[in-house]
Amino acid sequence: MATLLEEVIDLANTVTALNAEQKERILKVAPTLSESDLENLKKMITDVRDSFDSAKHEIEIREEVASKFKIYTKEKKVEELHETEAKEQSEDVAKAETLLNNI
Amino acid sequence: MSDSGSPDERGKSAAPDAQESLKAARSAEKINEVLRSAQQRTYTQEDLDLIKEKDKPLYDKFLALDKGENGVDLGQNLTETVERLDAELVKYENKTEDNSGDKISEGKEEYPGKNDFEYFKKRLTDLKMSDSDWQKMLKDVAENGLSGRGVIEWYDKGNDSDSAKAILDNRWDTQEKFLAGVKDRLKNPKSVVIKSSGDPMTGAGASEKTEKEPLSKVFEIADFALLAIPTYLESTSPLKEDPNKNYDALKSFIDSKNLREEDWKFMLEDVSANGQGTETESGLFKGFRTIDNDDATYHDDMIKFYRKYPTLKSYLEAAEGHKVDDPTLHDFPTQRVVATIQNYFPNGGTTETYKKVSETADTEEPLDTIVDITRLNINDMGDPKEKERYKTKFVELIDGYLGGSGYHRRYGVGINEVSSVLAPEDPADSMDLPQIVEEFYEYTGDEDEIVKNESENEIRKFGDEVQGIYDQENPVAEPEKTDDDKKKTPHTDGPKKPGESDGGETYNPDAGGSGPEVPTEDSTDTSTVDEEEEFVADSEAKKEDEPEEKDDTVKETGSRDESEKAKETQESLRSHDESLNILNDLAKWGFKVKGNRNFKERIEQNLKRKYRREYGDHLQVHLKNIEVKNGVASISFLVHGEKDKDSGAHTNEFMLKGFAKDGADKTIGATTKIGETDIQDSEANRDAVKKMFQKSVFNELFEPLVLDQTDIGVEDKNSELSRLAEYVKETYLDSDFEKPIDKRRAAKYAGYRNKIQAEKALDANWTALMASDVLSDDEKTKLKTLRNK
Numbered sequence: 001m002a003t004l005l006e007e008v009i010d011l012a013n014t015v016t017a018l019n020a021e022q023k024e025r026i027l028k029v030a031p032t033l034s035e036s037d038l039e040n041l042k043k044m045i046t047d048v049r050d051s052f053d054s055a056k057h058e059i060e061i062r063e064e065v066a067s068k069f070k071i072y073t074k075e076k077k078v079e080e081l082h083e084t085e086a087k088e089q090s091e092d093v094a095k096a097e098t099l100l101n102n103i
Numbered sequence: 104m105s106d107s108g109s110p111d112e113r114g115k116s117a118a119p120d121a122q123e124s125l126k127a128a129r130s131a132e133k134i135n136e137v138l139r140s141a142q143q144r145t146y147t148q149e150d151l152d153l154i155k156e157k158d159k160p161l162y163d164k165f166l167a168l169d170k171g172e173n174g175v176d177l178g179q180n181l182t183e184t185v186e187r188l189d190a191e192l193v194k195y196e197n198k199t200e201d202n203s204g205d206k207i208s209e210g211k212e213e214y215p216g217k218n219d220f221e222y223f224k225k226r227l228t229d230l231k232m233s234d235s236d237w238q239k240m241l242k243d244v245a246e247n248g249l250s251g252r253g254v255i256e257w258y259d260k261g262n263d264s265d266s267a268k269a270i271l272d273n274r275w276d277t278q279e280k281f282l283a284g285v286k287d288r289l290k291n292p293k294s295v296v297i298k299s300s301g302d303p304m305t306g307a308g309a310s311e312k313t314e315k316e317p318l319s320k321v322f323e324i325a326d327f328a329l330l331a332i333p334t335y336l337e338s339t340s341p342l343k344e345d346p347n348k349n350y351d352a353l354k355s356f357i358d359s360k361n362l363r364e365e366d367w368k369f370m371l372e373d374v375s376a377n378g379q380g381t382e383t384e385s386g387l388f389k390g391f392r393t394i395d396n397d398d399a400t401y402h403d404d405m406i407k408f409y410r411k412y413p414t415l416k417s418y419l420e421a422a423e424g425h426k427v428d429d430p431t432l433h434d435f436p437t438q439r440v441v442a443t444i445q446n447y448f449p450n451g452g453t454t455e456t457y458k459k460v461s462e463t464a465d466t467e468e469p470l471d472t473i474v475d476i477t478r479l480n481i482n483d484m485g486d487p488k489e490k491e492r493y494k495t496k497f498v499e500l501i502d503g504y505l506g507g508s509g510y511h512r513r514y515g516v517g518i519n520e521v522s523s524v525l526a527p528e529d530p531a532d533s534m535d536l537p538q539i540v541e542e543f544y545e546y547t548g549d550e551d552e553i554v555k556n557e558s559e560n561e562i563r564k565f566g567d568e569v570q571g572i573y574d575q576e577n578p579v580a581e582p583e584k585t586d587d588d589k590k591k592t593p594h595t596d597g598p599k600k601p602g603e604s605d606g607g608e609t610y611n612p613d614a615g616g617s618g619p620e621v622p623t624e625d626s627t628d629t630s631t632v633d634e635e636e637e638f639v640a641d642s643e644a645k646k647e648d649e650p651e652e653k654d655d656t657v658k659e660t661g662s663r664d665e666s667e668k669a670k671e672t673q674e675s676l677r678s679h680d681e682s683l684n685i686l687n688d689l690a691k692w693g694f695k696v697k698g699n700r701n702f703k704e705r706i707e708q709n710l711k712r713k714y715r716r717e718y719g720d721h722l723q724v725h726l727k728n729i730e731v732k733n734g735v736a737s738i739s740f741l742v743h744g745e746k747d748k749d750s751g752a753h754t755n756e757f758m759l760k761g762f763a764k765d766g767a768d769k770t771i772g773a774t775t776k777i778g779e780t781d782i783q784d785s786e787a788n789r790d791a792v793k794k795m796f797q798k799s800v801f802n803e804l805f806e807p808l809v810l811d812q813t814d815i816g817v818e819d820k821n822s823e824l825s826r827l828a829e830y831v832k833e834t835y836l837d838s839d840f841e842k843p844i845d846k847r848r849a850a851k852y853a854g855y856r857n858k859i860q861a862e863k864a865l866d867a868n869w870t871a872l873m874a875s876d877v878l879s880d881d882e883k884t885k886l887k888t889l890r891n892k
Contacts, residue, residue: 017134017185021291022192029195037195044188051181055138058168058177062141065154065165069146072157 005030008042015045017052132185138178189290193220220289223325224282230332231433234277240332241267241276266327285325347437350426354419356441360448367415370443827868828877829853830861835889836882865890 012018012026026041033041146154155162232240245267275281292315346356360366412418418440425435833849850861865872873883 017181018188022185022189025192025196029192032198033195041188041191041195044184044191047184048181048188051177051184052134055134055177055181059134059138059141061161061164061168062144065146065161066141066144068158068161069150069154072153073150076153 004035004038004042008038008045011042011045011049015049015052017048018045132182135178135182138181142178190220193289220286220325223285223329226329227278227282227332229433230329232278232332237278237281237332238276241271245271266324269324270328281328346441348432350422350430350432353422353432353437353441357415357419357444360444362415362444362448364414364416366448367418368413823864823868824872824875824877826853826855827861827865827872830855831865831878831886832882835886 008030009027012023012030018026026045030038030041151162154165245264270281273284275284294313294315296311296313346353412421422432422435422437426432429435830849830853833853853861855861855864872878873887878886
């Protein structure tokens with residue numbers, strides 16, 4: 001069973017929001033801490049992780065919305081273009097038929 | 104179209120970009136940047152409708168994001184969480200270093216909370232150094248060091264310069280950048296190369312290794328800023344010259360003013376009691392409001408300040424002690440003190456102040472008069488707003504009249520005294536404030552006339568000339584002296600009849616056509632032959648003094664209109680002369696009358712006001728006679744209803760008497776002379792009238808106009824000389840000549856209202872004083888020399 005110190009170190013290594021230097025400082029200072037300080041440090045690292053995950057989640061959704069919106073917009077424009085083309089084609093046909101009828 | 108694919112597929116193709124961004128972020132700051140960037144993208148309602156139409160679940164997720172006004176800013180939340188972790192790490196690291204015996208500030212002065220960034224930040228911010236000074240300091244210290252200036256002995260020049268250079272190298276050219284940089288360095292110590300040269304002879308054991316910069320190094324830079332800034336400010340900055348921010352400059356400033364302890368005391372007493380005036384007022388404190396607009400706060404502060412530093416010495420000692428911990432005197436009271444001193448003593452020393460005081464000394468008499476005659480009770484006024492308005496107005500009048508506040512106390516009349524007048528303890532002392540204000544204006548107007556005394560004398564001379572002509576052309580103006588006339592003179596139960604010729608000085612306002620018109624038989628009969636003869640004789644005497652050719656000139660040009668105008672002029676002047684005669688009479692019997700103009704009118708107005716207040720407007724009051732005889736001042740007046748004005752019916756005559764000679768008997772007697780058909784002739788009515796006048800009318804009529812009734816008779820005269828002797832010994836003979844404060848106090852101790860009154864008494868009794876034995880011959884000689892007599 002992992003000790004509290006090991007849990008803290010493992011946790012620090014897995015949190016993406018911490019940069020290498022921060023992780024190094026944690027690794028350096030953690031062995032000198034008391035159990036209560038370790039508990040406190042663990043909690044703070046966990047908070048960072050949770051905050052990161054929340055931010056990450058928002059980023060992912062926004063990125064997804066942004067990318068899909070780009071596609072949706074493009075699709076919409078294509079559809080509108082098709083409609084316009086069809087309409088113009090229809091008008092041209094009608095005009096041609098009118099001319100033919102008048103001959 | 105054909106290349107777009109399905110939305111799901113395209114969504115998957117976009118996701119790797121986000122993942123790449125996250126992977127690249129690697130730290131909270133980077134993640135936050137990505138998040139902020141993502142949040143920059145906004146959508147119109149049409150856009151959102153499109154997303155909703157295409158992908159309802161995604162749309163719902165997007166709307167549920169915890170961001171913005173109603174939720175948590177996840178980016179900010181992440182940043183703060185990481186910062187808290189960083190701060191905690193720093194704390195743990197410091198604890199570790201301390202435990203290991205690595206004293207960061209070893210050999211240096213320590214301060215509470217050392218190596219605590221937040222504390223450091225606060226201390227630095229509190230120093231309030233401008234960024235321009237910051238840059239200037241860094242360049243200067245980097246080049247010259249601090250110890251070269253001898254200001255930080257324990258800091259060697261090299262460390263100072265290195266620290267300053269390090270800050271400049273990091274481009275921390277503002278304190279904000281500096282703080283941010285230090286904070287970052289504490290979080291992320293930079294790598295430094297540690298070299299060991301090994302054996303000095305062989306070089307064996309030489310090594311080179313890379314380590315993290317110890318936090319102590321970072322704090323060494325922080326320490327530099329924290330300790331160098333105030334020292335630098337104190338020693339080199341332009342602020343060195345600012346007495347508000349530098350002890351030496353403050354002391355130099357005060358020294359340059361040659362202030363004495365009594366100046367300090369005077370200044371603080373005066374300002375704490377009377378304030379500093381307004382921008383619109385003249386005087387010493389003009390413009391002081393630019394420093395503090397809140398008078399009340401200012402007064403309170405100054406009073407507290409005065410209690411804390413009662414002497415100039417104590418203030419300077421406190422400042423000197425304070426600078427040890429606070430070299431810029433940031434938390435020490437300097438600004439108001441410096442500004443106040445500058446206002447009081449703009450050219451240094453006490454001369455200027457007392458010169459100004461003496462320049463305004465002439466204004467004392469009107470103020471005293473106004474304060475004394477102001478027997479008003481504003482509490483009787485119904486409307487609180489109106490009451491407050493009048494009160495404010497009155498104080499402003501007094502304040503403004505003196506040419507700025509602050510001097511009242513110098514004249515023995517402070518704001519508190521004015522306030523006591525505004526709300527007297529005895530309601531009987533009350534007067535209508537509007538009337539007081541009106542009288543105040545009248546009085547100040549009179550003072551202006553006095554200033555124009557020369558031209559006034561010219562007018563009077565002309566008036567006398569015209570009167571001579573008029574008297575010649577209108578002999579009927581001369582009253583006939585008959586025994587019947589004397590018998591018709593109304594009499595009272597008082598000691599003497601008005602106008603009775605028994606050697607006393609009398610005045611009858613109806614004599615000679617001046618004074619209020621009283622259409623009663625009694626009143627018209629009160630003209631006395633003796634008085635008229637006196638007046639005519641006086642006029643004749645004046646005429647004799649005038650060049651005769653002027654009479655001829657007036658005779659040649661005199662028309663009826665001109666004669667009437669001249670008559671009006673003469674009547675006005677005569678009224679004035681009569682007032683002066685009354686004053687002279689009162690003065691002979693020891694009544695020192697304050698204010699020498701409109702005396703008669705003022706008494707009559709007071710009388711009317713008082714009577715109407717008690718009995719209503721339907722009654723008319725006319726001053727009839729004023730008599731001063733054997734130390735008794737009496738006033739007789741007539742009261743009648745409006746409808747009885749012409750008939751003379753229902754006319755009451757009252758006489759009030761003030762006994763001045765005998766100090767034990769200063770009560771006022773009120774006697775009545777009742778008209779023949781007087782419906783008010785009842786004992787109860789007389790008692791009521793008597794009671795009313797006993798208490799209030801004399802106070803209103805006499806007391807405001809009489810300064811002192813005690814200096815009567817030989818015994819009192821000697822007392823006066825004794826008081827004067829006491830005064831001159833304290834001031835002229837035993838002290839420096841130029842000691843106005845001492846004069847003021849000496850005057851008070853001697854029993855005078857203030858030094859002005861004492862000086863006037865000295866002038867008035869100069870001959871008697873020189874002839875008396877209350878002073879030695881040497882003292883008299885010295886006094887003569889000092890007063891240039």
